Structures are given as C-alpha cells and as structure tokens.
Amino acid sequence: MEGPVKNKIIAMIPARYEASRFPGKLLKDLNGKTVITRTYEAALNTGLFDEVYVVTDSDKIYSEIEKNGGKVLRSKKEHECGSDRIAEAVEDMEVDIVLNVQGDEPFIDKNSLAKLLEVFQQEGAEEIDLASLKTPLKGSDEITNPNNVKVITGKEGFALYFSRFPVPYPRDTSAKVTYYKHIGIYAFRKSALMDFYKLPMLPLEASEKIECIRYLEYGKKIKMVETSVKSIGIDTPEDLEKARKILS
Structure with missing residues (x-):
C-alpha cells in the first residue's frame, strides 16, 4: 500500500515597501538585521517548508533579500492585497500548499504553523x-x-x-x-x-x-x-x- 502523498509546501512572504501607518518599516533595523530579513530567516528556520520566498514590488526589498542570500521574486503587477501578490508569484510553480507569512511579523511561532499545515494531512x-x-x-x-x-x-x-x-x-x-x-x-x-x-x-x-x-x-x-x-x-x-x- 502507498502512504499518504507528500504535499510540496512553500512559504511566501508578501512585502510592500509603502505601508500607510509606518512607511519603509520592513527595512528598519531590528537589532542588526532588517525586519524583512529577520522574518525571512525565521520562516526558513522553522524547517517546515520546501522553499521560502519573499515577493515584493520594491527594488530596495528585492536587493536586501538578494544580498543576504535569500530567494526573492518581483511582482509584475500592482496588487490590492497580499493574496493577489502571492497568487501571481506561484501561478507557474509546481506546488500544492502555499503558506503566507506576514513580512512584518519576525517572531514566527513554529508550532502554530505546524498545526496549520497538519490539517491537510x-x-x-x-x-x-x-x-x-x-x-x-x-x-x-x-x-x-x-x-x-x-x-x-x-x-x-x-x-x-x-x-x-x-x-x-x-x-x-x-x-x-x-x-x-x-x-x-x-x-x-x-x-x-x-x-x-x-x-x-x-x-x-x-x-x-x-x-x-x-x-x-x-x-x-x-x-x-x-x-x-x-x-x-x-x-x-x-x-x-x-x-x-x-x-x-
């Protein structure tokens, strides 16, 4: 008998430079690293994902992730919300489950994300x-x-x-x-x-x-x-x- 099919699971971090209440917050210094870099590394360090990407409309955020060795994608269109930004990015990818991580939440709780992914098993x-x-x-x-x-x-x-x-x-x-x-x-x-x-x-x-x-x-x-x-x-x-x- 075959076991359960393993889903390909990726994390996507939508990252806008302009934020109405706190512009440029993702590039602010958080004890030696930017907010977005800390969030990216926290998602990677959970070990829950086959791949982790930042997807952004900003040259500054793009180069920040790239220079730190991370995976980053550029949005081609303007988007109203994070879901649209992620959808454009994954359209041609072979993936089953996509988890969105908020770019301004660097304190990722691994257990909560693991519980979220478990429901698909x-x-x-x-x-x-x-x-x-x-x-x-x-x-x-x-x-x-x-x-x-x-x-x-x-x-x-x-x-x-x-x-x-x-x-x-x-x-x-x-x-x-x-x-x-x-x-x-x-x-x-x-x-x-x-x-x-x-x-x-x-x-x-x-x-x-x-x-x-x-x-x-x-x-x-x-x-x-x-x-x-x-x-x-x-x-x-x-x-x-x-x-x-x-x-x-």
Missing part, C-alpha cells in the same frame, strides 16, 4: 480549501476594536463569517460565547489561491475590507485552527521598539 482534508489561525479575545476593548477581525466557526471548525464588528451579537448575555480574533496567516491549496486571484471582489468583502471573506462568498471552505500564541506585528515605531526589546 488529516482525514477529510480534501474538503479544505485553505486554513487559517484564530486566538481567543479577552475583554470588551479587544472584542469591540474594529482592527481585530473576529471569526465565527461551525462545530467542525470551518469559518462561517469574519467581521470587524463583534460577532456574534450578545443578545443573550448568559450564553457562553468565546470571541475569536482572526490571525491573518493562511495555508492555501494552490487551486483555491488561483481562484481567488481570478474572481472579482463581492459586496461583503468590499464592505468589511477583509480579503478572506471573498473565499466564503464563493463557497470555499476555510478550516480555522486555534492558537494561544499572540502574533507580534510591527505596525508602528512603538511596535518596532517593543520588538527590539524582545530580541535583546
């Missing part, structure tokens, strides 16, 4: 189009903050909806509900990613400004995996200072 994996992470939210400030995207799932762990609004609405406050934050790290089947790239945005995604809603609107199945690890993203100069302290 489990029974019933063929019905999963993509998988993503969620973590419990504590306190009303976190729950009501529109920057925290909330996700609700069915009993099998598939996403039902994502919203910036606190969902579900607590009409009955005695119901024991845990609110979950969506962490924007995805493991895609290549086929689902290419469908996303070719399908137009629909009204729910346009309204909420949450790209993964597009998958739901077109009937794709998103398996959510719970993690207790809080991701540390670098969105502001203050975040960068915190990251420097963590590293030192």
Whole structure:
C-alpha cells in the first residue's frame, strides 16, 4: 500500500515597501538585521517548508533579500492585497500548499504553523480549501476594536463569517460565547489561491475590507485552527521598539 502523498509546501512572504501607518518599516533595523530579513530567516528556520520566498514590488526589498542570500521574486503587477501578490508569484510553480507569512511579523511561532499545515494531512482534508489561525479575545476593548477581525466557526471548525464588528451579537448575555480574533496567516491549496486571484471582489468583502471573506462568498471552505500564541506585528515605531526589546 502507498502512504499518504507528500504535499510540496512553500512559504511566501508578501512585502510592500509603502505601508500607510509606518512607511519603509520592513527595512528598519531590528537589532542588526532588517525586519524583512529577520522574518525571512525565521520562516526558513522553522524547517517546515520546501522553499521560502519573499515577493515584493520594491527594488530596495528585492536587493536586501538578494544580498543576504535569500530567494526573492518581483511582482509584475500592482496588487490590492497580499493574496493577489502571492497568487501571481506561484501561478507557474509546481506546488500544492502555499503558506503566507506576514513580512512584518519576525517572531514566527513554529508550532502554530505546524498545526496549520497538519490539517491537510488529516482525514477529510480534501474538503479544505485553505486554513487559517484564530486566538481567543479577552475583554470588551479587544472584542469591540474594529482592527481585530473576529471569526465565527461551525462545530467542525470551518469559518462561517469574519467581521470587524463583534460577532456574534450578545443578545443573550448568559450564553457562553468565546470571541475569536482572526490571525491573518493562511495555508492555501494552490487551486483555491488561483481562484481567488481570478474572481472579482463581492459586496461583503468590499464592505468589511477583509480579503478572506471573498473565499466564503464563493463557497470555499476555510478550516480555522486555534492558537494561544499572540502574533507580534510591527505596525508602528512603538511596535518596532517593543520588538527590539524582545530580541535583546
């Protein structure tokens, strides 16, 4: 008998130079190396991937990764979101699973990523189009903050909806509900990613400004995996200072 088929798994790190809140943040110094180089090396060091690439629209980021011996691809077109940037890059690649890593999150938790990739080896994996992470939210400030995207799932762990609004609405406050934050790290089947790239945005995604809603609107199945690890993203100069302290 043949064993399970081994998927070819790659990591893609979409990297824009312009960031509205903190321009050029990926090239800022983080204790001797740039943020993007630290993120690339952290993804490589997990040992989970057959290959790791940075995909960027920026000459500066391209040369930064190249001079450090990393694999980097240049976007040919302008892209609205990271998924589109990755899809263009993998279109002609022979890969099965593509995991997106945020370029501004240099503290990668290997265990969370391993759990995410495991779902494609489990029974019933063929019905999963993509998988993503969620973590419990504590306190009303976190729950009501529109920057925290909330996700609700069915009993099998598939996403039902994502919203910036606190969902579900607590009409009955005695119901024991845990609110979950969506962490924007995805493991895609290549086929689902290419469908996303070719399908137009629909009204729910346009309204909420949450790209993964597009998958739901077109009937794709998103398996959510719970993690207790809080991701540390670098969105502001203050975040960068915190990251420097963590590293030192």
